[in-house]
Amino acid sequence: MLDGEYFPDSYTIPIVIRACSQLHALQLGESVHGQVMKFGFDTNMIVMSGFVRFYASCGSVEFARKLFDDMPERDVVSWTTMISGYVQLNCLEESFVLFDEMRRDGIEPNKVTIVSLLAVCGNVQALDGGKWVHSYIVDNKMEFDIVVGNALINMYARCGCMSNALEAFHNILEPDTVSWNTLISGFAQNGCPVEALRLFQEMKNSNARPNEITLTSTLSACAQLGDLEQGKILHTYIAENNIIYSTFIGNGLINMYSKCGELKEAECVFHQMPDKDIFSWTALVSGYVQGSKLKEALSLFHEMQLSGVEPNEVTLVSMLSACAQLGALDQGKLIHEYIIQHRVKQDVYLESGLIDMYVKCGCMPRALQIFHCMRRKYTFSWNALIGGLAMHGHGREAIILFSQMQMTGAIPDSVTFLAVLCACTHSGLVSEGYQFFNSMSSFYGITPGIEHYGCMVDLLGRAGHLEEAAEFIEKMPIEPNHIIWGTLLSACCVHRKVELGEKVAQHIIRLAPDDEVYVLISNLYAEAGRWDDVRRVRALMGNKGLEKSPGCSLIEVDGIVEEFHVRGMMHYESDRIYLALDCLMLQSKEALFESSEYEASMDNKNGEEFFR
Structure with a gap:
């Protein structure tokens, strides 16, 4: 356009800026900004608001704020754009400060401004801030607006306050699909699957039509409950209503069937999916691990890698768990190498998974090395290492580590005490076991469970x-x-x-x-x-x-990893294995016979020498 000697106007430039924003093309946007300044648009409120949005979306919120402050005129769109920039970065305080400045400047917020503030409150779970915005909405008679109402439901759901979310839902005169989805998803994500399923039935009887988001949330509720019957009904509903078999729905079905223990059905859905993403592979891998089909999990992981799909943190944690249960140290080391080489962000779950894998594979030095390198040690990290030391007979070391845990201020839980009691069991520390068991309720307020009583019985039994x-x-x-x-x-x-x-x-x-x-x-x-x-x-x-x-x-x-059963003939190398076993038995018998002859001759020789 510029090469053809045509000049952009206030309609063309915002379109170009919006494209740069969507692409997060910072350098290209800066170039456009330089060109635009030459044409004298630096005082145009629409153009400059577009640049504020662009820089904020690219993470340059300080420069966006400088442009905003330099604008000679600012309308509600300009103010809302700058507030939205802070919201994208979850800057709660800055968003509210700017909102106050906006009102002092005589600019009345619109529903987009309000929705932005509710979004940041939900993102950072600032319930008090969200309630303040809610009161502003009521004072300004905006609570019946469906867009504002949906944002309120989302904010309360993100803050875990589902009673308020339900109230906000009922204030909407005609809830749409977004309203229902937000509420159902909120209940499912906050551990209320029964309520989520009840609302889904209500939604089907209303004018709103469930879509893939509704079904994904409802399948998640079925997975939480382990409700296979309801999950199958949903699967039938999807088929009968010709709902597009998207990746979201496919992943939801795999997760539901896996959590309900129906791995064959999960496999069926997986293979029927036209497009698979990392979450599809991870859902089935995790299902195999949870269902103790560990060799299948390893096989699918290798297939995933051959397909060119990069594993994420959840996939790797599941694979480390499989290696830990199988005792597959070499496989576990390969996964650890992958994490290092690909610079996978090692969060506390991945670090704890590595510790658990090395511990269960008997490689305590590596487990200790990872543990000591952790920036922050959570209770379950301590638990993994204490349990590992106990498992390998290092009872006193486990108890010393427990003492170190207490000194750091980390709070032990029921799993910690299970590991400590196990340490006492393997080391025959009866009096110490009684002390730890009694301290659970008297000092930490933890009621011992059946597993803790079982540890004490085991401790006493082993000690005679x-x-x-x-x-x-x-x-x-x-x-x-x-x-x-x-x-x-x-x-x-x-x-x-x-x-x-x-x-x-x-x-x-x-x-x-x-x-x-x-x-x-x-x-x-x-x-x-x-x-x-x-x-x-x-x-x-x-x-x-x-x-x-x-x-x-x-x-x-x-x-x-090879699997063997007593008298098993199912192994693909069983003929060769039994042939080798027969050879070993024959060699053992020959060695035993030779040993017996040698002992007999030595006895005769010694006897002769004795009687000489």
Whole structure:
């Protein structure tokens, strides 16, 4: 245009500036600004307001404010543009100060100004500021405006004040789809899934039509509740109403099915999606990890990388959890290397995931290194390391770390005490265990849960205090479950306390008569050498159709996790494995025979020498 000797006007320039804003093209916008100044538009209020918006959207809010202050004239659009610039950067105080200046300058705010202020209050969860704006809205009779009403609902929802959000919703004379979506999403995000589903039913009976945002929020509510039936109804609704199968809806369905434990359905949705983003892959990876399908999670992660999709922090945390549960140290190290090489922002969740992975893979030095490098240590970070030290038999070190945690001012929670009690269990620290257990309620106000009682029973059982453990269970303020009694029964097996073990077994059979209890009873009799009783229990298991679950083990070889089951023939290399096993057995027998011959000849030689 300029090359053709045409001159821009006050209509053309704002369009160009808006394009630069949308592209966040700071250098290009600065060039346009320089050209515009030559044409004498530096006093044009529309043009300069456009530049204020442009610089604010590119993060140069100080320069935007300088342009704003230099404007000879400013209308409501100019003021609102500058306030919106502060809102984009969540500058609450500056937004309100400018709002006051605006009113003192005699400019009446419009609904766009008000919506901007409500947005910043919601973004930073400034409930008091939001309530002040609400009172201004009421005083100026703006509460029935649907745009303002929707902004009010959003602000209260972001601040977690859903009763006020509901009240704002009811003040709107004819709520539209945005109104319903904002309210349903608010309830779902604030942990009120039942209310979100109820509102969805109301919405369907109103004039508003649900869209992909509504359905995504409602699917999230189903996922929170684990309500598979309602989730399937929503899936059918999507299909019957020909709603576009967008990435948002697909991701919502994958998340819902995964959280409800229907991984086959989640896989089906995933493979049917025409377009997948990082959230699609992450939803299924996380679903596999939560459903303990860890090898599938690793496989899908590799497939994702081959597809050229870059993992985000949530994907990496899920993968670290999979590696931790599998004990796949090599895979975990590769993920750690990826994080470093790609300069992934290491937030507290990613750092804690790395600590947990190294801890569970037995690599304590690396776990400690990451922990000490953390800028801020949250309770769950301390928990991961204390639990790791306890797991690997470093009970006293775990307790020392707990003392350091207390000195830093970090507040322990129920998980912390579970780790500390586990440390006492593995190190036989009975008196210390009692002290920590009692301090939970007396000093920290934490009510011990069934897991904490289980740790104490395990501690006493391992230390050989079986009668004391039984008495401890009898005095529990909550009903002991079969796991508590099973812990004591295991201790009876170790210490060969048959009589007590038989009494304990009766409790377990009453609560959960599964195959595990009969196996433990059988082991108890075997330890005591009572083979007739062993055969009797095994026969009883056969009559009841119970059988011992086959053992399973995992091993990582060259970065690949292999899974083996007792008497399993499903492994793709099972023929070669059993052939190698037969060879080893043969070599073992030969070695044993040679060893026996050697010992016999040595005995003869020594005997001959003795009688000489």
